[in-house]
Amino acid sequence: MTTRSEATPEQDNDLLLEHQLCFALTVASRSVVGAYKPVLERLGLTHPQYLVMLSLWESSPRTVRNISEALAQEPATISPLLRRLEGAGLITRHRMDGNERALAVDLTASGVALRQQALAVPGTMMERLGLTREQVAELHASMMALIASTAGDAGRKQEVQR
Numbered sequence: 001m002t003t004r005s006e007a008t009p010e011q012d013n014d015l016l017l018e019h020q021l022c023f024a025l026t027v028a029s030r031s032v033v034g035a036y037k038p039v040l041e042r043l044g045l046t047h048p049q050y051l052v053m054l055s056l057w058e059s060s061p062r063t064v065r066n067i068s069e070a071l072a073q074e075p076a077t078i079s080p081l082l083r084r085l086e087g088a089g090l091i092t093r094h095r096m097d098g099n100e101r102a103l104a105v106d107l108t109a110s111g112v113a114l115r116q117q118a119l120a121v122p123g124t125m126m127e128r129l130g131l132t133r134e135q136v137a138e139l140h141a142s143m144m145a146l147i148a149s150t151a152g153d154a155g156r157k158q159e160v161q162r
Helices: 009-014 021-041 047-058 064-070 075-087 109-118 121-129 133-151 154-161
Strands: 091-096 099-107
Touching (some): 021 047, 047 109, 064 075
């Protein structure tokens, strides 16, 4: 049985699945990550592992906490990824000098070398998705603004906008 309240046609349309931002984002995310899969398989990486490697190619060594903050993930989520990357010979993990509680993650020579192959990933993905570099930058900026708006605090908004 379908019931409708005293809503305007616009309000009724707001409840259509096709108008839901959360639905579009979920489907888009799943679709884009799926499109990455065959490209990253050539590198021997899963999408989450690729994100960890991207963070390490930007700055290495990094602490587990720093990686988890960069990826907006809990350290407990990052740890299994690090174990697999270490098993693949791409990273090393060791206790930091002067802070036994902090675990430092560093690239191995193989991890550094993999970056050269990964340079092709963004261009390949733009081609697969039919997007220009400018369109990717525009989408990225929109997503980062959305992330900042859901973070709920001004400090996080400023950090995301950088």
